Amino acid sequence: MTVHSSPQVFLFLSRILGKKIVDREGRPWGQVSDLVVSIADLYPPVTGVFFSPTGRKSTSRIPWQKIIEVGDRVVVDLLPPDDPLAATIGGGELLLKDSLLDKQIVDTHGAKILRVNDLHLLQVNHNLRLVHVDVGLRGLMRRVGLEKATDKFFQWFFDYHLSDHLIPWRYVQPLSSSDLLRLKITQDRLSQLHPADLADIIEELDIHKRSEVFQSLDVETAAEALEETDPKIQVRLIENLNPARASDIIEEMSPSEAADLLGDLPKDKAEGILNEMEKEMAEDVKELLVHPEEKAGGLMTTSFPSLPPQATVEEALNLLRRGAESLDLIYYLYVADEEGHLFGVVSLRTILMANPRATLADLIDARLVSVGLEAEKEEIASLFAKYGVKAIPVVDENNRIKGVITFKNLLEVVAPQLGK
């Protein structure tokens, strides 16, 4: 058999379910009740057919190799009574009707939660593979049994040709069982989403799915998504984790976000997590926790670059390069002595243009805008507006730098409703 001559046929699951199963001699066996696919492939192949014998409630499984033809009827190459197996599925296998049909999925391309109306399968050679998920109105009406009537109505009333709304399987994240979420391939799918979209999806899920999805994420994705999640839901998600895993995730967050979150947790839970965290990060966070959330001390992050005035531009560049991944802010480098007394600021632009051997003292801009730990958010906001800076340092009464408020931190407090 050659590939070229083999016909490609698209089939809908709703059309296959309920089909009569007969053997070669045409003796009736029962009806198709579900299909089993092996989920490891990019386009999962059907590996078995569940059927219920006529007049009985029990189900049995037929291996896909024994299926000769899927036409008006499903013809099997079996002789009673030996061949059908018990109706079980292996690890890495999935029942299409049971786990997908009518259930919710995440469309990772469109970043939406949708409900599955039908499943679209492609038959090439002897293989039947799951290729699309149908989430459209036409799929729904097909299930109801009014597909043709709906088509005609749309054509007649709106002069509109209603087409199927199909989503390729590679963009689909099933949600129906926690086993599915633990699979390697599916984790990758969710981490492809933008953290803000992932956070929206997590917020929209019900409380059980929410923590299942969250727990399936790798630490980095979980931390990114958590930063974008509504504070109330953040607390719920972290409360369900053990302190070790929770601290792993919180360590990946920026110190100011981490402090806000820990501040909202019950006290003993927060302490449990702090004990598990790396010492340095835990101390930063504890320092931030002392300050009220809406004042400068609570808004600031402690993850910012700072060097003494005698440091060279080359040292500055190295520091920024090394810190670029984890620092909350790299656009400004603050110039301060060992005790933290703040002298001024050098912007990344200045550093990039400067001679590598120059010292920061040569480049320093001493016309610095800073605020005290107790500054209110309105005051900080007006400073941002007036001076057009991207970040404002926070200093104590002795002019020692304690942290930096980035524009993002401010925006979240001043205009929390935006972007929701």
Place this chain on the structure above:
Amino acid sequence: MPENRSGTTTTADAQKISRKGFWRTLAIFFALIGPGIITSNVDNDAGGITTYSLAGSEFGLTLLWTLIPITAALIIVQEMCARMGVVSGKGLSDLIRERFGAKATFYLMIALFFTNLGNTISEFAGVAASLEIFGVSKYFSVPVSAFFVWWLVVKGNYKSVEKVFLVACVFYVSYIISGFMVRPDWTVIKTEFLTPTVRFDSRFLTMAVGVVGTTIAPWMQFYLQSSVVDKGLKAEDYQYARMDVILGSVIVNVVAFFIVMLCALTIFQAGVKIESAKDAALALAPLAGKYCTWLFAFGLLNASLFAASILPLSTAYTICEAFGWESSLNRKFTEAPQFYGLYSLMVLLGMGIILFPDIPLISIMFYSQVINGMLLPVILIFMLLLVNDRRVMGNYVNGWILNLVSYATIIVLIFLSGAMIFTSLT
């Protein structure tokens, strides 16, 4: 060392909690209440008030006792919904879709849409009737109130909307006040309330069925379960959800009690014939004073407006959830077109139909109750199958006693709904 420290903190916290135990419980309760009380109060809508005032003015105090079993039935049915919401974290239409498939869900949603549309129409009829008592034309009152309702939901967010709704619940007190204004003889009322009377004439039975039918409606199961889910209650908080449901069911019947009593002591005793809630309000003026009429009419307005905003909202939620369409008050119109589309369509149709001249309002209200009665058994059966499904409910399935009671309740309700449909069609 750190363990030691956290250890002492926990004991200190525990002491604080036990000292403040009562207040803490109370605070949690107030944070978590809402869904049950709101649902039950919406239930005393225009149709409900009409039925109660007809019951009181036609049969006096004889139907008062039915409110006791009705309260029990309401608690049983709503408790199952609240439990399903808390345990599964999903709405009722979501569960029905996942368990019973697309076809059954599709037809159920169509039926629910028309039932709720009928109810919405009768809410706007209630608005029109109550404001006509104050001399406001329906051509003014209905469009203005429809716009108000639409604006409240589309432009507000869920938190503010819920607060407005909770405040609306307080205004039901107006019925209790008007009940006291007629200075009832409590000993007589107590006897009537506690002695069941059944008369086997068809008008009496129809009215009894009507009182039951108007109190337990299909839409409320969907609304209650979704709002419980929306609140994000956890299984540990379930006891609060149950208190909320019980409190709501009792409040709704206390209000019903006062309406029936008020009409029985005035209109029934004077022998006046009435056909609607508006008639009842107007008949009260010569018997109990004009303030009583005003209070009654104000209560009707509040109830109708309240239900007119929740019914279309609940319908849109339910249908979108079943079909997987975006549905949230926190989305914009373009992000959730089906949701806002359905909502606006229901408000528009509900308003538009009332504005037709010579519309037969009383039969519209009546037939919407009949469709309610037809749909209710179907939904109750779905609910019982779901609440006993271990895949959905885990260990929170009904126990056998509860199953016995709920099956009995549901069989009685099905029988009564059947009787109501039968009597109304013959």
